[in-house]
Amino acid sequence: MTYAVRRRTISKVAESLCAVAVVLALLPLVLILGYVIAHGLTALNWAFFTQTPKPVGETGGGMANAIVGTLVLIGLAALFAVPVGCICGIHLAEYPTSRFSALVRFAADVLNGVPSIVIGIFAYGIVVLPVKRFSALAGGVALGLLMIPIVVRTTEELLRLVPPGLREGALALGATRTRAVFTVIVPSALPGIMTGVLVATARVAGETAPLLFTSFNNHFWSTSLMQPIASLTVQVFTYAISPYEDWHRQAWAGAFLLVMIILALSIVARLAIRGLERMNRP
Amino acid sequence: MQRHFDRDIEEIKDCLLRMGAMVEDAIMQSIRGLLERDTSLAEEVIANDGRIDQMELEIDRRTLELIAKMQPAAIDLRFVAAIMKITPDLERIADLAQDVCERVIELNREPQIKPMTLIPRLAQEAQAMVRQALDAFVRGDAALARSVIARDDTVDQMTEQSFRELLTYMLEDPRNISRAIRLTFIGKYFERMADGATNICEMVVYLVEGKMIKHAAAPEHE
Amino acid sequence: MSVTIDMERMAPPLEESAAKISVRNFDFYYGDAKVLHGISLEIPDRQVTALIGPSGCGKSTFIRSINRMNDIIPEARATGSIIIDGRDIYGPGTDVVALRRRVGMVFQKSNPFPKSIYDNVAYGLRIGGMRRKRDLDAVVEKSLVRAALWDEVKDRLHASAFALSGGQQQRLCIARALAVDPEIVLMDEPASALDPIATTKIEELIWELKSNYTIVIVTHNMQQAARVSDRTAFFMLGRLVESGDTRNIFMNPQEKMTEDYVTGRFG
Numbered sequence: 001m002t003y004a005v006r007r008r009t010i011s012k013v014a015e016s017l018c019a020v021a022v023v024l025a026l027l028p029l030v031l032i033l034g035y036v037i038a039h040g041l042t043a044l045n046w047a048f049f050t051q052t053p054k055p056v057g058e059t060g061g062g063m064a065n066a067i068v069g070t071l072v073l074i075g076l077a078a079l080f081a082v083p084v085g086c087i088c089g090i091h092l093a094e095y096p097t098s099r100f101s102a103l104v105r106f107a108a109d110v111l112n113g114v115p116s117i118v119i120g121i122f123a124y125g126i127v128v129l130p131v132k133r134f135s136a137l138a139g140g141v142a143l144g145l146l147m148i149p150i151v152v153r154t155t156e157e158l159l160r161l162v163p164p165g166l167r168e169g170a171l172a173l174g175a176t177r178t179r180a181v182f183t184v185i186v187p188s189a190l191p192g193i194m195t196g197v198l199v200a201t202a203r204v205a206g207e208t209a210p211l212l213f214t215s216f217n218n219h220f221w222s223t224s225l226m227q228p229i230a231s232l233t234v235q236v237f238t239y240a241i242s243p244y245e246d247w248h249r250q251a252w253a254g255a256f257l258l259v260m261i262i263l264a265l266s267i268v269a270r271l272a273i274r275g276l277e278r279m280n281r282p
Numbered sequence: 283m284q285r286h287f288d289r290d291i292e293e294i295k296d297c298l299l300r301m302g303a304m305v306e307d308a309i310m311q312s313i314r315g316l317l318e319r320d321t322s323l324a325e326e327v328i329a330n331d332g333r334i335d336q337m338e339l340e341i342d343r344r345t346l347e348l349i350a351k352m353q354p355a356a357i358d359l360r361f362v363a364a365i366m367k368i369t370p371d372l373e374r375i376a377d378l379a380q381d382v383c384e385r386v387i388e389l390n391r392e393p394q395i396k397p398m399t400l401i402p403r404l405a406q407e408a409q410a411m412v413r414q415a416l417d418a419f420v421r422g423d424a425a426l427a428r429s430v431i432a433r434d435d436t437v438d439q440m441t442e443q444s445f446r447e448l449l450t451y452m453l454e455d456p457r458n459i460s461r462a463i464r465l466t467f468i469g470k471y472f473e474r475m476a477d478g479a480t481n482i483c484e485m486v487v488y489l490v491e492g493k494m495i496k497h498a499a500a501p502e503h504e
Numbered sequence: 505m506s507v508t509i510d511m512e513r514m515a516p517p518l519e520e521s522a523a524k525i526s527v528r529n530f531d532f533y534y535g536d537a538k539v540l541h542g543i544s545l546e547i548p549d550r551q552v553t554a555l556i557g558p559s560g561c562g563k564s565t566f567i568r569s570i571n572r573m574n575d576i577i578p579e580a581r582a583t584g585s586i587i588i589d590g591r592d593i594y595g596p597g598t599d600v601v602a603l604r605r606r607v608g609m610v611f612q613k614s615n616p617f618p619k620s621i622y623d624n625v626a627y628g629l630r631i632g633g634m635r636r637k638r639d640l641d642a643v644v645e646k647s648l649v650r651a652a653l654w655d656e657v658k659d660r661l662h663a664s665a666f667a668l669s670g671g672q673q674q675r676l677c678i679a680r681a682l683a684v685d686p687e688i689v690l691m692d693e694p695a696s697a698l699d700p701i702a703t704t705k706i707e708e709l710i711w712e713l714k715s716n717y718t719i720v721i722v723t724h725n726m727q728q729a730a731r732v733s734d735r736t737a738f739f740m741l742g743r744l745v746e747s748g749d750t751r752n753i754f755m756n757p758q759e760k761m762t763e764d765y766v767t768g769r770f771g
Contacts (some may be wrong), residue, residue, distance in 0.1 A: 356727070
């Protein structure tokens with residue numbers, strides 16, 4: 001076999017192997033989506049979106065409160081995690097070499113690796129136990145703790161990517177360092193920071209374990225943040241392990257909805273970035 | 283660091299020196315033609331003037347090209363300025379030699395008025411000044427240039443003296459007038475050759491020292 | 505890092521000099537490395553002074569010392585004085601933020617903020633406390649006119665600054681610097697990233713600006729220095745070799761090193 005032919009053959013073989021690998025990687029995703037859509041789409045009905053769960057034994061009902069609950073929880077989590085995470089990220093970017101920053105970075109990495117159930121237990125300890133009740137607030141705290149490391153790291157990375165010329169330009173106009181950071185550098189990194197926030201949100205939207213002993217669950221509408229609140233994830237869990245056929249069906253619907261929510265978050269993230277990047281493209 | 287423009291500069295210098303050599307020859311031939319009353323020599327000088335004119339054009343062309351391509355600065359800039367002023371001065375000196383020869387041809391049709399004394403000395407002085415001006419340029423010798431400029435006064439005096447002498451001949455006998463006038467012209471031509479040499483020397487000083495002494499209030503003597 | 509001016513503690517005015525900026529024996533260090541050696545230079549008011557020299561000769565470091573932009577580098581250290589209008593800006597009690605409002609800077613790579621054209625020019629004004637729209641509008645327009653950009657952008661002031669071409673962005677940065685009404689404008693190779701036509705526009709702009717501002721420009725393009733400046737200072741290896749009228753530097757320099765550099769024999 002000539003050298004040229006051998007080269008071409010090796011190339012073709014490698015290409016085919018890559019294609020196979022891609023298929024293998026995508027296969028689970030396709031199957032999951034297919035499964036969820038197939039089972040879940042049929043279970044969706046108007047009642048699902050508008051009604052709360054019916055008592056055991058009765059068929060029908062929906063997950064309206066769980067849908068709202070999930071949104072409330074991730075809203076609370078963002079409220080908690082975004083300011084803390086962003087400020088942290090800004091500090092890390094502004095003082096990259098200090099010992100304190102190294103410590104903070106390490107802590108964020110460790111926090112990132114803590115199992116979500118452990119975070120849940122921690123939130124249980126500090127928010128649920130003192131008042132002796134489960135609450136949406138506790139759930140928000142737990143999810144927020146999960147979001148923080150992601151926001152911190154993303155913010156820091158993106159601020160580092162801002163060209164130093166922008167900082168110099170602001171300083172040369174007589175801005176103090178703080179002003180330069182908050183009026184020029186952070187705004188220019190905003191698209192990326194928002195991505196980080198949306199990615200973190202998408203991640204925690206699908207968490208179940210930490211919610212089990214913080215926001216617990218609620219078959220009814222919650223009226224205050226200090227009450228337990230329903231969430232799609234916990235509700236799906238509860239229904240899935242139950243013996244009832246109807247509840248199984250609703251669990252599929254819930255799973256499908258979860259996937260759609262996360263998909264929607266990702267799409268929104270992309271659109272927002274594109275819009276902001278139009279302002280930013282150098 | 284050698285630059286490729288240095289070669290262009292050297293070539294322009296060579297052209298100028300070749301032109302200078304031709305001009306010096308022309309002056310020398312014109313003096314001989316005058317002293318030996320040799321019409322054919324004079325005619326040769328007139329015929330060769332065209333070549334000298336061509337050299338001026340060649341140098342102009344090369345120099346402009348150098349300016350366009352090189353954007354010369356400092357000493358290179360002064361070199362270019364000097365070349366652009368020296369070349370027409372040289373060409374005028376050559377024209378003056380030609381003019382001398384035209385008068386020589388006319389004079390040779392009649393017998394001499396008198397044996398010439400002043401005019402040959404004047405001519406030699408002018409020739410020497412032109413040669414030394416070109417030497418000063420080649421060697422970048424500002425001191426030599428200044429000494430040539432100082433000799434111009436002597437040349438002016440000699441011209442004046444010669445004119446007075448010829449005037450007496452004109453007053454003596456009206457038949458001398460046409461020859462005397464032609465001789466006066468010749469004296470004037472050599473005087474202006476000396477002026478041209480002076481101009482060249484002023485540009486040499488500018489090139490070497492960066493000082494412009496043209497039209498200065500008091501003449502600079504070393 | 506801003507320090508308010510304490511009038512009692514400020515350096516007293518030094519001996520009279522007609523120059524706007526008077527540099528006396530200025531040394532600059534990055535850590536232990538000495539980068540500028542004993543620079544002494546007079547920069548006259550309302551003229552363009554060009555700083556030329558080979559790469560790494562310290563001219564950029566020097567110009568950035570005039571508005572103390574080098575302060576943001578952690579191991580930077582300076583000795584000697586730079587006196588602007590009689591006050592040593594390296595003396596105790598200098599308000600660096602206020603200094604930077606009097607001494608503006610335009611950078612080699614244009615750096616418009618990711619904001620609209622209007623907001624870019626108004627940035628310096630807003631951080632200085634100007635709030636009223638009418639006032640801002642007036643100064644923004646005046647600055648854009650001064651930077652020869654007004655006609656090209658007056659209909660799209662709220663478009664993104666990045667919609668402009670490279671040459672327009674640089675003129676925007678100039679307008680932004682002019683908006684805070686500095687007395688001195690420093691330009692670090694302002695045209696080096698631009699095409700020839702944009703470069704010519706910037707050079708003509710500099711020529712017009714000098715009647716109102718003292719301009720110091722770093723350039724590696726000698727012909728640009730010759731075209732645009734009234735005075736030229738030649739730097740080499742962190743030292744000031746020669747400074748003087750641009751005419752003289754380019755027609756009859758005193759130092760051999762200067763002559764070698766301007767004729768391109770350097771190397």
